[in-house]
Amino acid sequence: MHSHSWLNLIMFATIVALATFLYIKPSLQEEESYKISSLSAEAVQHIRIARQGTLIELSRSGNRWQMRKPVQGRVNGVKVERILEILSATSQHLLPSTNLSHYGLASPVIELQVDQESFSFGDLAPITNEQYVAIRQQVFLISPHYAATLPVLPTDLLDSRLFAEDEIPVEFVLTHIHLKHGEHWQVNSHHQEQALSQDELNQWVQGWQLAQATYLTLDSGKADMDGEEISIMLRDGRKIKLIAEQNESELTLLREDEGIRYHFPSSIGKRLLDPFSINKEQAVFAE
Template sequence: MTHHARLNLIMTATIIVLIVFLYFRPQSSGNAEYPLANEPAEVVRHLRIVKQQQEIVLKRQDGQWHLEKPVQIRADDEKVGKILEILQARSQQRFAKADLGRFGLEYPHAQLTIGNAHFDFGGFAPTTHQQYVATGDHVYLLPPRFALALPRNASDLVNPRLLIAGEIPVKFKLPHGEAALHDGNWRVTPQHAAETLNAETLKHWVQLWQSARAAELKMAAELGSDFVETGLINIGLQDEKEINLKVLQNQSSIVLLRAQEGIGYQFPLEIGRQLLDPNALVKQ
């Protein structure tokens, strides 16, 4: 082969490689950034997540997010806010929404609907380790944090506070006695308990209930057979509503199960015992 023939072959191969590169490269130019959505988070009222064949539905009402499915209970607004951040996401790489198998989107790992915007989460780019996310007519590359914001299950989105804002207790019916608010002061029965409980201790005990945050949240179906039901608690609220809790216990923790919602709030034994009995605060 002559020198000129080899040179022509090299040039032809170079042109072919360049054409292939231009064909397959993402639709980006310079530092251009592509927004994924144009819907402000403030106006969104509905959110739906489908992951591992589980559906989670949320609704914003009176400025607060609530789970609608599979349970109906107050959601953690901070965690929902992390999910909504995808509405402000921008990507420097965008592809036509075709050949979904190439992006791991033929069977999405997770699906997210926020208002009118829908997102499918696919595989990862081998060089950048960013994730392919499809929405509208395009596929974008995003950091994996947007998928990591999605919950493993519904309990991950429940507000961990045992009593949320607005749930102001005025009476407790406990397994071993009662405590009620009278003329601005808390009193307990049976009467002999009052001998060891002063007003400051009772005030601290009620504040413990109002600030208590579960170490872990569990759906009722997730509670194992090692948990034994040991009693019931009824909490009367200022607005005349009531909260009913089942007390379940194993060797290391106490769970207070909000029976109506089917959510269990799990606490270490020491904290659980303090919630169940104000005398436990005196014995510390």
């Protein structure tokens, strides 16, 4: 092949390569990824969630999250971490924000505020099944997973454990028993004919410390006339007052300081209210 033919071939290949690059360049630009937030989850101090008239406000206290509205309560930290995953979300679609009603963002179904940054959630896109979200006067398409992490009810975020890790009971006052810790646990009970070992008492107290409700409800504000009052003194000097109500299916414990009812299966409820149930269960098993 002559040098002139080689030159023509090289020029032709160059033109084809350039045309191919110019053709695919727009599609490459369409695949550009946009980070929708500049915030760091570790630095966030406040979260506000508004959904269909329900307002939830959270704030960070040290390494823990607390609910401030509509009730004061301890929050499940893992669930908050899932909410804050939106801060690292990316989108392949940056859309014009001129017609918000087209995206269902004129009246957002959910609004999330993280510190000073606000996210509004709209409709799902019909083709990609992604969700429209508006932030800083920009509209993105992101996975609907992020909206799914937001609670429907305040109780969806609350910690289901009856006590926080640093709430260490040192005294229990129930209707039929008084248990107090000095050098060891001392019991004053109507069950004078029965005795519990220190291991059994420690097991019972641990049951209270680790008690985790199957679900939570907010206090209605109505007085509990038939409930049993339980007083629990903590190691830091605080006193927790509970109102217990039990039926065949469950035990409910209202923490008056939180205004939250913790619901437990009846089997767990019997053990919590009666440390001597350990002996009763052992007797049944022996039979």
